Amino acid sequence: MVNSVELFKSLEKKLMSTNIEMINEAWNLSNETLQLSKSNPKDCWMKLWDKPLYQGVKVAYANKWKKELVDIGMNNIFSNFVDINQFSVDYSDDKFVLKGDLGKLINNEVKAPKRKIYAIYTGAHMLNKRMKINTKFPFYDIPEDHQKLEFIITQMLEELKKINNAPSWWGAITICHFLTDFGLAIKPDFHVCKTLKHFSLNVDEDLVIDSFIRGKTNLNLKEIILINQTVFKLKNLLGQEYPLRYVDKVLMEFSRQKLFGKVA
Numbered sequence: 001m002v003n004s005v006e007l008f009k010s011l012e013k014k015l016m017s018t019n020i021e022m023i024n025e026a027w028n029l030s031n032e033t034l035q036l037s038k039s040n041p042k043d044c045w046m047k048l049w050d051k052p053l054y055q056g057v058k059v060a061y062a063n064k065w066k067k068e069l070v071d072i073g074m075n076n077i078f079s080n081f082v083d084i085n086q087f088s089v090d091y092s093d094d095k096f097v098l099k100g101d102l103g104k105l106i107n108n109e110v111k112a113p114k115r116k117i118y119a120i121y122t123g124a125h126m127l128n129k130r131m132k133i134n135t136k137f138p139f140y141d142i143p144e145d146h147q148k149l150e151f152i153i154t155q156m157l158e159e160l161k162k163i164n165n166a167p168s169w170w171g172a173i174t175i176c177h178f179l180t181d182f183g184l185a186i187k188p189d190f191h192v193c194k195t196l197k198h199f200s201l202n203v204d205e206d207l208v209i210d211s212f213i214r215g216k217t218n219l220n221l222k223e224i225i226l227i228n229q230t231v232f233k234l235k236n237l238l239g240q241e242y243p244l245r246y247v248d249k250v251l252m253e254f255s256r257q258k259l260f261g262k263v264a
Helices: 004-018 020-031 041-048 059-071 100-109 114-133 146-159 172-180 190-196 203-213 221-238 244-256
Strands: 088-092 095-099
Touching: 004 020, 004 221, 004 244, 020 244, 041 114, 059 100, 088 100, 088 114, 095 100, 095 114, 114 146, 146 172, 146 221, 172 221, 190 221, 190 244, 221 244
Parallel strands: none
Antiparallel strands: 088 095
């Protein structure tokens, strides 16, 4: 990654001068980062439940659905989500039917696709199973090690297997999105990858990123890990004063704020 540190810091200064709010937001996100293995159930739920809303849609839509769910108390109703007397989901013929008092409330108040509600449901069941093993720290066994990201993602995907004969609707990218809040990963966002295209990368990384930003949406796990490792390398070159969550957000904003101009 020749000259990547100089390029990053140059763009960082440019972002500071053109949109200091994004720099401040990046630091705020970094300061809110928790340690997953030592996070309590409520903190885990708050970071976990909304992530499926952002899968494959514009942020504006996901934010709208999130507000609707927050307004009905989603931040505080984890126990209802795993209580069959309060909420359950039937799945057949590729259709989801939400039942129980909570199901009725969601049906009446929330416009999010049912498959996304189901993904929240499966995430809640994963957390609930973990809480039965460790009440205080559900993700106690997750290593704080970027080099073990593939293992972490694979383990969580295994835990999110089918419920009620339906797929979990979680994928590796959505798990990465969850892990960003704990400084363990970056989400392979379109804008992050557009930025990375401008850094000096090796051939394999460049091919993966170029394919993704030109329309390939289904990155496989190896490609997701490769993109994460690219950012890990940059973060390590920048030094300890640059937390991963900060680097992730700033890389995204370099593209979103069009600091490069058009990508060839």
